[in-house]
Amino acid sequence: MSIQARKEREKLEMRTLILKAAKDLFLVDGFEKTSIRNIAEKIEYSPGTIYQYFDDKDDIFLTIHIQAFDRLMALFNKVSDIANPFERLREIGKIYVEFALGNPEMYDLMFSMRAPMASLQAKKEEWGCGFEAFDFLKQTLQECIEQGLIRFQNTELATISIWAHVHGLVSLYIHERFQMLPPEQVSTIIHTCMDNMMELIKKE
Amino acid sequence: MSIQARKEREKLEMRTLILKAAKDLFLVDGFEKTSIRNIAEKIEYSPGTIYQYFDDKDDIFLTIHIQAFDRLMALFNKVSDIANPFERLREIGKIYVEFALGNPEMYDLMFSMRAPMASLQAKKEEWGCGFEAFDFLKQTLQECIEQGLIRFQNTELATISIWAHVHGLVSLYIHERFQMLPPEQVSTIIHTCMDNMMELIKKE
């Protein structure tokens, strides 16, 4: 069964090759402006070959989408051992903002892109990492509430509210909607907003 | 000068006709999936004609964009006479959420769409309504701070923070990122989050 093993390995290598090329192009030119022909050209294969390894363009997106959530989740896990949930929350926020600002196109793919979410619905079983990240935040806030550290009673409400707040900040920034502010200050303003939010939700 | 006046009127009517068709299609199928040929077909003209009235697809988008902000601003003006700035803020929030949830595609065009923002930059002088809406919120928060009604010191920070919070909520909803929640509850959860936020920022 050695030759079959190699075949499967080669198939996987090809998939990885396509994914890497696609991701590079998505992050530079965006999802819409990246064509299958662009990806094919980059890996020096014909466009048709790509359809041997992926159903369609959305399938490529979906796979990258899942990988991105795995990456974010890996970053979150680095602070999972912080005992104080409020301090853990602060670090989660920092990681989230850093991730978003450092990978704006990827963040967009993860939290804003509209089109391919429908096809993601279909393959829901493959997609668990998104909920995982949400639950990680939720768990931390649960502990915050239990220890009476934040001005919230309902865990789910707190999770959504805080996530929405941070998402709103980075989302408006990424989509260039802070044009009424001095461009060089925007990045620091986001961090000030984060600190401010932490103070706002802190009990006492 | 009557015939020239009529010509100008006809030109404007044609522009309006194109804009209405484009808007209808944008809101149903989205910006990317709507083609110039679709718009042309809807108004029963050839695709080339559209380029007699608009520079390109982005130009059509930009015009609709401006009109949408005018509409939002008109809604805001309805509550401008509420004396208590905190209550005015509450109503602004309601209007904003209602507008976003009632016109999700249009909201997307206004606050999330990435591509055509670049060409908007170029025609910055025509675009004042966006800043107007931002300033309206800012003015209200300024009054809130002056009267010691909210737990904020900095007006600009408060404006960005609150805007981001609400934008985050409606944005995640519109982009279908609340799939971990029971679908039928999502809408009410957003409103609960809004009430919660108002309580959170309220002083005392």
Add this chain to the structure above:
DNA sequence: AAATATAATGAACAGTGTTTAAAAATCCAA
């Protein structure tokens, strides 16, 4: 009515995602 100016058209260009029949490469058994 003829000349001029304006507006609408449809074909053309270069691009898109995707499908498919044919060609090339690989594998396996004789």
Add this chain to the structure above:
DNA sequence: TTGGATTTTTAAACACTGTTCATTATATTT
């Protein structure tokens, strides 16, 4: 090692896209 079966890659084709432009049709002015 060779020949047949399988798999993989390819290029062409299909139906689209935004945009441009020479031609045609319409309307206005002389």
